[in-house]
Amino acid sequence: MARTKPNAEREHRIEMEVVVDAYTEEERALSWYYYLEEHLSFPFQANVRKAMASSPLPAGEQVSVTALAHEDLCRVGIFVWARWGERDVVAPLAQLVSLNSDKSTQVAVADWHYWHDQGYAF
Structure with missing residues (x-):
């Protein structure tokens, strides 16, 4: 996905609430996992915004999101x-x-x- 226009408010929230004390890849991954675990309410309906090689879901499909994947899987991305x-x-x-x-x-x-x-990475 192409870079989006910078958003100072969102950047500040991410820096201060999500990755504030995360210095390594693993710490950033876990910080994101725990932030999302705390803020996501399941289940929720979602639309597939684009096809991705790491998923069988085609663009435009609707799904019900039921939970975060296991923490170990989310060390490479959020699933x-x-x-x-x-x-x-x-x-x-x-x-x-x-x-x-x-x-x-x-x-x-x-x-x-x-x-x-x-394009940020853990």
Whole structure:
């Protein structure tokens, strides 16, 4: 995904709430995991915003996001469990746009999209 226009408010929140004391890749990954664990309310409906090689979900599909994937998997990126038709799949959160979630979930998902789309890495 192309870099998005810088957002000072979001940058500040991410720096001060998510990765404030995270200095290594592992610390940043865990910081993101725990931030999302605290702010996401499951389940929520989501739309697949783009196809990704790491996921079977095609763009435009709607899924129900049911949980964060295991912490160990989220050390390389943030993944969630999603119900897609009759299947439960693990998908990158960067692939999904929240449709009907509470404000905290919307902000947390948008924070992750921003971080991911800016090209930041753990």
